[in-house]
Amino acid sequence: MTRTMLKINGDRLNEHLQRTCSSWGAIANSTGMRRLALSEEDKLTRDWLIKECKSIGCDVKIDAMGNIFAIRPGTSKDKQPIGMGSHLDTQPAGGRYDGILGVQAALEVLRTLHENNVQTHCPVALIDWTNEEGARFPGAMMCSGVWSTKSATSLEDCYEVKDSEGCTMRKALQDIGYLGETPCDYRENGLESYFELHIEQGPKLESANKKVGVVTGVQGMKWFSVRCSGREGHSGTTPMDQRSDALVTAARFVAAVSETAKATSLGVATVGVINNDTQSQATIPSGVEFIIDIRCSTDQILEELCTAIFKSFDEIIQRENDGTSYDIVRTWGLPESIFHEDCIQAVRSAAINEVGEAQIMDIKSSAGHDAAWCSTVVKSSMIFVPSKDGISHNPAEYTTPEDCTLGAQVLLQAVLSYDKGCSPD
Amino acid sequence: MTRTMLKINGDRLNEHLQRTCSSWGAIANSTGMRRLALSEEDKLTRDWLIKECKSIGCDVKIDAMGNIFAIRPGTSKDKQPIGMGSHLDTQPAGGRYDGILGVQAALEVLRTLHENNVQTHCPVALIDWTNEEGARFPGAMMCSGVWSTKSATSLEDCYEVKDSEGCTMRKALQDIGYLGETPCDYRENGLESYFELHIEQGPKLESANKKVGVVTGVQGMKWFSVRCSGREGHSGTTPMDQRSDALVTAARFVAAVSETAKATSLGVATVGVINNDTQSQATIPSGVEFIIDIRCSTDQILEELCTAIFKSFDEIIQRENDGTSYDIVRTWGLPESIFHEDCIQAVRSAAINEVGEAQIMDIKSSAGHDAAWCSTVVKSSMIFVPSKDGISHNPAEYTTPEDCTLGAQVLLQAVLSYDKGCSPD
Numbered sequence: 001m002t003r004t005m006l007k008i009n010g011d012r013l014n015e016h017l018q019r020t021c022s023s024w025g026a027i028a029n030s031t032g033m034r035r036l037a038l039s040e041e042d043k044l045t046r047d048w049l050i051k052e053c054k055s056i057g058c059d060v061k062i063d064a065m066g067n068i069f070a071i072r073p074g075t076s077k078d079k080q081p082i083g084m085g086s087h088l089d090t091q092p093a094g095g096r097y098d099g100i101l102g103v104q105a106a107l108e109v110l111r112t113l114h115e116n117n118v119q120t121h122c123p124v125a126l127i128d129w130t131n132e133e134g135a136r137f138p139g140a141m142m143c144s145g146v147w148s149t150k151s152a153t154s155l156e157d158c159y160e161v162k163d164s165e166g167c168t169m170r171k172a173l174q175d176i177g178y179l180g181e182t183p184c185d186y187r188e189n190g191l192e193s194y195f196e197l198h199i200e201q202g203p204k205l206e207s208a209n210k211k212v213g214v215v216t217g218v219q220g221m222k223w224f225s226v227r228c229s230g231r232e233g234h235s236g237t238t239p240m241d242q243r244s245d246a247l248v249t250a251a252r253f254v255a256a257v258s259e260t261a262k263a264t265s266l267g268v269a270t271v272g273v274i275n276n277d278t279q280s281q282a283t284i285p286s287g288v289e290f291i292i293d294i295r296c297s298t299d300q301i302l303e304e305l306c307t308a309i310f311k312s313f314d315e316i317i318q319r320e321n322d323g324t325s326y327d328i329v330r331t332w333g334l335p336e337s338i339f340h341e342d343c344i345q346a347v348r349s350a351a352i353n354e355v356g357e358a359q360i361m362d363i364k365s366s367a368g369h370d371a372a373w374c375s376t377v378v379k380s381s382m383i384f385v386p387s388k389d390g391i392s393h394n395p396a397e398y399t400t401p402e403d404c405t406l407g408a409q410v411l412l413q414a415v416l417s418y419d420k421g422c423s424p425d
Numbered sequence: 426m427t428r429t430m431l432k433i434n435g436d437r438l439n440e441h442l443q444r445t446c447s448s449w450g451a452i453a454n455s456t457g458m459r460r461l462a463l464s465e466e467d468k469l470t471r472d473w474l475i476k477e478c479k480s481i482g483c484d485v486k487i488d489a490m491g492n493i494f495a496i497r498p499g500t501s502k503d504k505q506p507i508g509m510g511s512h513l514d515t516q517p518a519g520g521r522y523d524g525i526l527g528v529q530a531a532l533e534v535l536r537t538l539h540e541n542n543v544q545t546h547c548p549v550a551l552i553d554w555t556n557e558e559g560a561r562f563p564g565a566m567m568c569s570g571v572w573s574t575k576s577a578t579s580l581e582d583c584y585e586v587k588d589s590e591g592c593t594m595r596k597a598l599q600d601i602g603y604l605g606e607t608p609c610d611y612r613e614n615g616l617e618s619y620f621e622l623h624i625e626q627g628p629k630l631e632s633a634n635k636k637v638g639v640v641t642g643v644q645g646m647k648w649f650s651v652r653c654s655g656r657e658g659h660s661g662t663t664p665m666d667q668r669s670d671a672l673v674t675a676a677r678f679v680a681a682v683s684e685t686a687k688a689t690s691l692g693v694a695t696v697g698v699i700n701n702d703t704q705s706q707a708t709i710p711s712g713v714e715f716i717i718d719i720r721c722s723t724d725q726i727l728e729e730l731c732t733a734i735f736k737s738f739d740e741i742i743q744r745e746n747d748g749t750s751y752d753i754v755r756t757w758g759l760p761e762s763i764f765h766e767d768c769i770q771a772v773r774s775a776a777i778n779e780v781g782e783a784q785i786m787d788i789k790s791s792a793g794h795d796a797a798w799c800s801t802v803v804k805s806s807m808i809f810v811p812s813k814d815g816i817s818h819n820p821a822e823y824t825t826p827e828d829c830t831l832g833a834q835v836l837l838q839a840v841l842s843y844d845k846g847c848s849p850d
Contacts, residue, residue: 091703091705091707091708092703092704092705092708093657093702093703093708093711133705133707134705134706134707135705135706135707135708138706140706140707164704200662201659201661201662202659202661202662202663202664203662203664203667219661221661223706231819232518232818232819232820233816233817233818233819234626234627234791234792234817234818234819235693235695235697235718235720235818236626236627236644236646236693236718236720236790236791236792236793237625237626237627237628237791237792237812237815237817238627238693238815239627239628239693240683240686240687240693240694241687242628242815243683245683245695247679247696247697247699248679248680248683248696250676251675251676251677251678251679251680251696252676252680253676254672254673254676255673255676255677255680258665258668258670258673261665262665262666268660268661268663268664268665269665270660270670270707270709271672271673271676271710272660272672272701272703272704272705272706272707272708272709272710273701273704273705273706274672274699274701274704276697276698276699277518278516278517278518278697279517279589279697279698279699280516280517280558280559280560280697280698280818281559281560281563281565281648281697281698281716281718282516282558282559282560282565282695282697282718282792282793282818283516283517283518283560283697283818283819284695284697284818285696285697286518286819291706293660293661293706293707295660295661365661366659366661366662367659367661367662367707368661368707387662390662390663390667391658392658392659392662393657393658393659393660393705393707393708393709394656394657394658394659394708394711395657
């Protein structure tokens with residue numbers, strides 16, 4: 001059998017995906033998932049994954065941020081592995097496909113290579129990146145960021161990041177036994193290239209009636225922490241015109257974030273986290289903090305939208321003139337990524353072989369992915385499959401078993417195609 | 426010495442007030458207080474109070490909600506005690522006078538009666554009401570409400586109320602040893618009348634340049650819990666015009682609460698608590714809950730303001746038409762209180778004796794107090810002293826030592842005046 005005729009086992013892929021989701025992190029009475037990074041559910045899924053990878057002859061390394069590298073050797077002695085990865089953690093109320101499909105598909109590719117005794121030139125690695133969601137430990141794509149060394153947040157900084165209950169990332173890694181010894185640094189534990197299968201998480205493929213997205217890059221993103229300050233006071237005795245209510249100002253800002261993104265059509269902006277210091281029914285709030293997530297197709301457009309949003313804040317402060325004020329700190333950012341033509345071409349040719357040119361489209365990712373950080377240091381690309389109704393980060397997230405199978409098949413063929421390009425013969 | 430010449434010891438009052446605040450619940454580097462109901466700090470203050478009361482011959486009873494009744498016997502065998510009380514708990518970032526002054530002043534009155542061997546006709550009781558602030562266990566004036574039997578929240582309901590860490594009120598009472606055996610019911614543990622000294626917590630006395638407020642009643646109040654519902658989604662991939670963002674709707678509502686109260690001039694309305702279900706940077710919020718506190722001088726005006734606020738919510742939902750919705754539950758209410766003429770007159774005559782008619786004014790309380798619930802079952806009134814800049818529920822809360830002394834002196838004389846009216850001779 002020629003390599004281009006190799007087929008992954010779709011039934012097995014989908015069965016493993018559903019069974020592991022049902023076992024570890026399922027939200028009762030739904031297909032929703034709550035598998036927070038480094039939780040007990042995450043640990044059990046990781047343990048299962050490693051056992052599976054070892055059973056098909058992979059070497060497994062855990063790095064200092066808990067990233068798992070399961071490597072199937074190639075014939076070459078000098079080549080780094082071709083990476084295939086994504087993440088096993090989810091949002092607090094997420095679905096079964098975001099991240100999980102990419103890891104399960106990579107495992108299915110390794111199984112297919114193993115069963116068919118395929119000898120690749122480059123080693124092939126499955127990677128599970130830690131804390132991609134940033135839902136438990138703030139900072140999305142945290143550990144691929146550390147590995148790339150291009151993130152503003154260093155390994156030591158990440159270790160000190162705390163969850164809402166005060167547990168540090170370092171302790172969480174230790175607690176579940178995933179504080180590994182392999183350096184979390186691409187220069188010491190590198191890859192030849194990186195491919196990531198992911199659900200689109202948006203409506204574009206479905207709307208265009210396409211089966212596969214050939215991902216050419218990832219839009220730029222920035223997160224800001226905004227703190228509104230006012231003056232505490234008694235909710236019964238403080239006249240309305242003598243108040244400096246930080247929550248009222250924060251509320252106006254939250255509405256302005258949404259309205260500015262809509263009005264300018266420059267991108268998307270979301271407030272997903274808000275905290276009020278006092279949280280007492282009878283006290284006028286004096287300190288409220290919230291986080292804004294802003295994303296645009298290019299870094300320049302992103303700057304424009306940020307400027308427009310902050311201008312709307314200044315206008316509110318001036319108009320209301322109620323003594324409240326605000327501060328902004330940029331907490332996180334991911335520059336616009338442009339994927340590598342070699343990898344994009346490997347994905348495109350694999351997808352065309354599977355479903356034909358009419359069923360595929362080039363697409364830019366609106367969500368951040370580990371591939372964005374990887375692409376800053378190794379050749380990278382991604383494969384998207386459709387999300388039903390474009391819904392993600394929601395228990396209703398859904399991708400058909402057929403599309404999951406197709407995505408994994410394209411991943412297999414893209415890896416083989418890239419490997420062929422590395423081969424001396 | 427005639428009773429009307431009796432003087433409380435102002436230095437002792439102020440010294441005890443400041444020392445106990447510094448010892449139990451002080452916020453570092455400020456005069457702010459964080460003495461949450463049934464906390465370790467509250468327990469230590471209660472223990473001290475009981476020791477002081479016993480040392481001057483009072484009988485101490487703890488009721489089933491932890492309310493403390495320290496009773497100095499009178500000559501009458503049938504009369505119930507004349508109550509003097511307030512609360513020792515504070516807001517999370519409150520001051521040294523709200524509630525605390527009323528209890529310390531009552532203690533000083535008991536000491537003065539004791540030292541001068543004054544024999545009153547009625548017994549005289551000091552009362553520390555549990556969880557007046559409702560800051561730890563939601564529901565302000567909770568335990569005077571149970572005692573009056575007029576609150577919508579029963580004793581058993583209150584036992585199950587949880588703090589933000591999931592500790593029930595019953596457990597908290599047990600943990601600090603204040604789950605008492607005396608029934609929390611005015612019919613089984615009654616009072617002849619009730620007087621409460623309190624800081625005004627607003628700017629009216631100061632603005633009018635008066636020293637004492639003769640409180641004639643308490644405005645009506647209602648609290649509502651509002652839940653906004655939307656649809657979760659990915660913050661990067663969900664287009665702005667396809668979002669049902671519950672936090673954006675909640676933000677518009679919070680701004681509308683403030684704007685409606687301002688525009689109508691009917692009363693005050695405050696959102697002091699807000700909670701977002703998901704709290705994840707990259708997820709569009711689908712569920713946000715907040716609490717509104719609405720207060721007006723009469724129950725009828727209160728109804729008008731509630732109606733106006735809810736109408737503004739409906740207008741927002743209709744205007745935005747983004748698929749978000751909301752529900753409202755009334756969580757708490759305190760009907761407008763009208764104090765009893767006998768008690769108002771006792772306060773007024775005592776105040777006039779101390780500072781003369783020009784220095785006093787009748788006033789309606791804009792804040793809720795335990796006296797509001799007491800007034801539904803026994804004759805009651807209150808004494809207000811000025812708050813600097815009208816500030817309360819804030820570490821900057823301040824009342825001068827002279828005004829604290831004056832308030833306690835008026836309390837002593839109001840009690841003696843009322844007792845004289847009960848006396849057979």
